[in-house]
Amino acid sequence: MVHFKTGALALTAALLMSGSAIAQQRTLVFNTDTSDPAPKAAFDQLIADFEAENPDVDVVVNMFDHEGYKTAIRNFLTADSPDLANWYAGNRMAPFVNAGQFQDVTDVWEANGLGEALGSAKASMTIDGKQWGVPYTYYQWGIYYNKDVYKAAGVTEPKTWDEFIANCAVFKAAGIDCLTTGSSALWPVAGIFDYLDMRTNGYEFHMDLTAGKIAWTDDRVKAVFAEWAKLVEPGYVTENHAAIDWQDAAALLVQGKAANYVMGNFAVATFKEGGMTNDNLGFMVFPEITPGLPRAEEAPTDTIHIPAGAKNVADAKLFLAFVARADVQTKMNGILGQLPTNKNATVDETDPFLSAGFAELSSAYALAQFFDRDAPAEMAKAGMEGFQEFMVHPDRLDAILERLEKVRAQAY
Amino acid sequence: MQAYWKRSQRKLAPWLFLAPGLAMFALYVIIPIFQSMAISFYDWDGLGEKIWIGTANYVELIDDDAFYTSLKNNVIWLVLYLLAVPAGLMIAIFLNQTVWGIRAYKSLFFFPFVISQVVVGLMFSWFYAPNFGLFYKLIETVTGDGVAILADERFVTYGIIVAGLWPQIAYVMILYLTGLNNVAPDQVEAARLDGAKGWRMLWYVILPQLRPATFIAVVVTVIGALRSFDLVSIMTNGGPYGSSRVLSFYMYEQALSEYGYRMGYGAAIAVVLFAIMMVFISGFIWKMWRDETER
Numbered sequence: 001m002v003h004f005k006t007g008a009l010a011l012t013a014a015l016l017m018s019g020s021a022i023a024q025q026r027t028l029v030f031n032t033d034t035s036d037p038a039p040k041a042a043f044d045q046l047i048a049d050f051e052a053e054n055p056d057v058d059v060v061v062n063m064f065d066h067e068g069y070k071t072a073i074r075n076f077l078t079a080d081s082p083d084l085a086n087w088y089a090g091n092r093m094a095p096f097v098n099a100g101q102f103q104d105v106t107d108v109w110e111a112n113g114l115g116e117a118l119g120s121a122k123a124s125m126t127i128d129g130k131q132w133g134v135p136y137t138y139y140q141w142g143i144y145y146n147k148d149v150y151k152a153a154g155v156t157e158p159k160t161w162d163e164f165i166a167n168c169a170v171f172k173a174a175g176i177d178c179l180t181t182g183s184s185a186l187w188p189v190a191g192i193f194d195y196l197d198m199r200t201n202g203y204e205f206h207m208d209l210t211a212g213k214i215a216w217t218d219d220r221v222k223a224v225f226a227e228w229a230k231l232v233e234p235g236y237v238t239e240n241h242a243a244i245d246w247q248d249a250a251a252l253l254v255q256g257k258a259a260n261y262v263m264g265n266f267a268v269a270t271f272k273e274g275g276m277t278n279d280n281l282g283f284m285v286f287p288e289i290t291p292g293l294p295r296a297e298e299a300p301t302d303t304i305h306i307p308a309g310a311k312n313v314a315d316a317k318l319f320l321a322f323v324a325r326a327d328v329q330t331k332m333n334g335i336l337g338q339l340p341t342n343k344n345a346t347v348d349e350t351d352p353f354l355s356a357g358f359a360e361l362s363s364a365y366a367l368a369q370f371f372d373r374d375a376p377a378e379m380a381k382a383g384m385e386g387f388q389e390f391m392v393h394p395d396r397l398d399a400i401l402e403r404l405e406k407v408r409a410q411a412y
Numbered sequence: 413m414q415a416y417w418k419r420s421q422r423k424l425a426p427w428l429f430l431a432p433g434l435a436m437f438a439l440y441v442i443i444p445i446f447q448s449m450a451i452s453f454y455d456w457d458g459l460g461e462k463i464w465i466g467t468a469n470y471v472e473l474i475d476d477d478a479f480y481t482s483l484k485n486n487v488i489w490l491v492l493y494l495l496a497v498p499a500g501l502m503i504a505i506f507l508n509q510t511v512w513g514i515r516a517y518k519s520l521f522f523f524p525f526v527i528s529q530v531v532v533g534l535m536f537s538w539f540y541a542p543n544f545g546l547f548y549k550l551i552e553t554v555t556g557d558g559v560a561i562l563a564d565e566r567f568v569t570y571g572i573i574v575a576g577l578w579p580q581i582a583y584v585m586i587l588y589l590t591g592l593n594n595v596a597p598d599q600v601e602a603a604r605l606d607g608a609k610g611w612r613m614l615w616y617v618i619l620p621q622l623r624p625a626t627f628i629a630v631v632v633t634v635i636g637a638l639r640s641f642d643l644v645s646i647m648t649n650g651g652p653y654g655s656s657r658v659l660s661f662y663m664y665e666q667a668l669s670e671y672g673y674r675m676g677y678g679a680a681i682a683v684v685l686f687a688i689m690m691v692f693i694s695g696f697i698w699k700m701w702r703d704e705t706e707r
Contacts, residue, residue, distance in 0.1 A: 070670050074458055095673070099459040184563075184651060240542035242652035243563030372671070381671035389653035392563075403477060410472065 028315045029082040031062045033069030038269075042335040049331070050322050057315050077101045081309025083316040089124040089135060089301040090369035091210075091376055096305070097127045103306040103313070105320060106130045112321045120361065121301050121341045124369055133305035134320040135341040137333050138367075139265040140357035141191055141298035145282045149176060149259045157282065161199065161227065161289040164260075168236040171259050178236035180258035182249035183391065186384040189241075190371035192262045193387050194298055197224045199289035203296035203366040210374035212412035216404040225390060225397055227289060232394045242388055250274065262286070264300065265338065268353050283356050294365035300373060301341065382407040445686065452679035459673075469680035478654050479681070482662040485569050486638065486688070489658060492573045493580060493637035497629050500584025501622075505614070507585070508592045518589065525582035533646030536575035537562060562648050565655035572643050572656060580636060584629045591625030592618075627699070634692050638685070659685040 034043045040063070047059045062082065064072050073085060077096065087093055087102075096102045109115055109131045115122055121135040150157070153174050158164040168178035183189045197206045201220050208214045209221065231237055238249060238258060247270055252258040254274035261267070271281050285295070304323060306316045322328055329340035334348055339357055347354045361367065372380035386400040417424075452469055454462040473479050507518050524532065539547050542560035552558035561571035595618060603617045619626070641660040644650060650657040650665060657665070659681060665671075667678025 071668065074673075078459065095457060095459060099457070101459060184649070186651070240560035240563045243540075243542050243560040377671040377673065381665075385651075385653040388651070392565075392652060406475075 025058045026056060026312060026315055028057055028059045028084065028312050028319060029062065030059055030084040030319075031064065031069075031073070031076060031082040032086045033064050033066045034086065035063055035066050038336055042332045045335055046323065046328065046332050049328065050319060053322070054315070054318065057318075059319075077307050077309070081307040081311075083306065083310040083312045084319060085305050085307055087133065087303055087305050088369075088373055089121065089133070089303050090373040092369070092373045093132060093303070093305070094127060094376070097132050101308050102132045103308055103310065104130045105133060105306060105317065108134065108317050108320050108324075112324060114324050117326065117342045117344055118324060119343060120299075120364075120367055124301055124367070125303065133303040134324045135301045135303045136323050136329060137336055137338045138299040138301040138341055138361070139338045140360050141195070141262070141264045141286075141300075141370075142357075142360065143260050143284050143286055144253070144263050144267060144271065145260045145284065146253050146256055146258070146276070147280045147282045149256050150282070152256075153259070157284055158287050161287045164287050165230050165236075167259075168231065168234070172234065172236055176256070177238040177252065177258040179231055179260045179262070180238040180249040180252045181241050181261065181391075182238075182244040182246040183241045183388045184243060184245050186381075186388055187370075187372060188246045188249070188263070189387040189391060190380070190384050191264070191298065192228070193224070193383075194368060194371050195262060195286040196227050196289070197221075198296045198368065199286060199293065200224045200227055201290070202293045203368065206296070206368060207374065210371065210379070212376075212379065212408050216401045216408055221401065222397070225394075225401075228390065229394050229397075232391050237391060242392055264298075265353055265357055269337065278352050281353075283353050285360050295363075296366045296368060297361055297364040298370055299339075299361050299364075299367040300370045376411050378411040379404075379407055382411075448679045448682050448686070451675055452677075452683050454676045456675040457673045458675050462676075465676070469677050472677065473680055473684065478657060478662060479659075481655060482657040482659045482681075485656065485658045486640075488569055489573055489576075489637040489640050490634065492570070493576065493633050493640075494630070496577055496580040496584045496633050497626065499577070499581045500629065501588050501626075503581065503585045504588035504592060505618075508589060522582050522586055524579040525586070527579070529579065529642040530646050532575055532579055533643045536571070536578075536643075537647045540571055562656075563652050565652055568648060568652065568656040572640075572647050575647065576636075576640060576643050580633060583632065587625050587629045587632075588622065591622045595621045627696075631696050635689070638689050638692070659688075 030047070032043060034040050043061070047061060051057065051059055069086070073087065073096075076082065077085070078101070087096070093102065109118075109122075114131075114134070118125075118135060121138065122131070125131045125133055125135060145157075149171070153167075153170050153176065155167045155170050158167055171178040179192075181188045181192065194206065197209065200223055201209075205214065205220065209216075214221070238244075238252060241249065246263070246267070249258070249261065250263075250267055250270045251274060253261050254271055254276055268281070285297070288295070304320060306313060306320070310316050323332075324342060326340070326342045326344035329342045330345040330347075333340040333345070337351070337354070339347060339354065339361060343362065347358045349355050368374055371383060375383060382404055386404050390397060390400055451462075453464060453466060455465045455468070456462040503521060507514065507521060539545050540561040542548055542558060542563065548558045548560065559567065561567045599617060599621070600613075603613055608617060639660055640658055641664065644656055644658055644661045645664070648656045650661050663678050663681040663685065665678075666674045666681060672678065
């Protein structure tokens, strides 16, 4: 609530200021959650460039705290709409689209050929055959590992899931957590589930499951947990993961107490702050489980939308077209340290993680958003709690799946 | 008009003075209660259309494991939180002496009540933290195997209640310290002459005089236990896998958290919590009413 209040205060202040601005300058109000240092720098640059290209438009930014924004957006969309707002792709934008709070921007896509340039992210921006916003960045998920630990244990990077499990036995014998995670905020375990499901059953099955078309008690879902049990039952996962945050688990990897971590690319900054370098931090694509399945990856996408109540729609569309451009995305994602969604954009080749991620995603068969963006909120919450419980009590699997099935009947 | 005012001035004046408070109370407390009740019959995400679904939210609640976990935890909270009353009394009696520097000791004991619940929660989560927490290390040294209190469904609620008791005991202690100031010294003197001391003195002479303080202490503790929210939110966020939820936290989770926005369901939980609170509150009010009229 505090965050919302400061946000609302900023908003009122911004509106007061815009009232007194010079008449021929058109204002574009932009509400963002980019309060973290890198995103803030990237957006400052983006907006400065846009204003340089469009000197008659004045972009007024209302910066919200990243977490507080998730509550604030529901208030400002209905009460005092900006012209542009940050949000996320996939099912996370569905409530706003269905409630008529976001504008259809299909014309921006068509006029600028974005269906082609932003092809990999198009599906996640589409509801009812229309596009509802423009993606500007995404990042890959995969397994980050400590090369020094691998060397000390005498194992090599696994090519298959069986090799990965075999490595775990070696790490266990050496007193090292094969896989670490910090599930106190729940979402890190969803990444593990997504990958196990996409590698065991494939992308289409995973999408059907998160869309509520498949029962959680289905044998194919149980097969996913059977693979997961290979990690959990022998104790290959960090023991007290439910009590720690993802950053605490990252520290375990940095200290060499853990070998692998299923994470998103944003964690690289944390690993490096802990003292790791490109030499001893490794990245690999999650290994194959069912042979021959087309490889799908997680790539959560961040987006910009035009709220239904926007006052300056013409300039807002101009801004969306601008942010979709290859050169703009190249520059912006260079600062963000993430991947551009425009396929004609380039990434910094000296960063091994970005170039690996770019290769991983551009060669992927399909991209998932992430469990809590693909599944509706109620299912996502119950699912992630179920995953966490399974990682502590694998013997309760049947009860957990029964419960998730009950939520599925309720949530869709 | 003038005549009417003159005639009923004494009758009207209290209501006039009460009016601002009553208006605020109605606007911020009474009306929202009925609004919550109304919302609990709808399916509403806070943005779109409200859909009337009758009692479906309550039907779902009856079949919801998470609801029973929260309810059970609320009962545990209620029972264990009441330990604050005897504990606060003991400390108050211990501190109720005149030695040099006693004020400093009193303020030190009162200290946990002054700091924010959020800070208390953070301190205790570090205290319990696996691998480096003081408590974890202690258990590890004694038993050879550390226990991560906040990650273990068996202990997590108790761990949070202990954190909650720390400031609550201080609060009760202050209530009793002021109560002890009003204990009549002549009665204590008389009891002493009659040979009362120790437990008998406490039970038959001191405690009856502390009844008003005890009443207030029980009221604030019961209500504090039922509305416990901040510590759960700070220390575990309801986890691991929802096993430390209490009703107020579950309500927040369903209605307002990142994965929530089921306003109707949240409101239904709120109504149930309100009903439970009403049992206690009506009891307290009834007792107060009886005490007032008996006099």
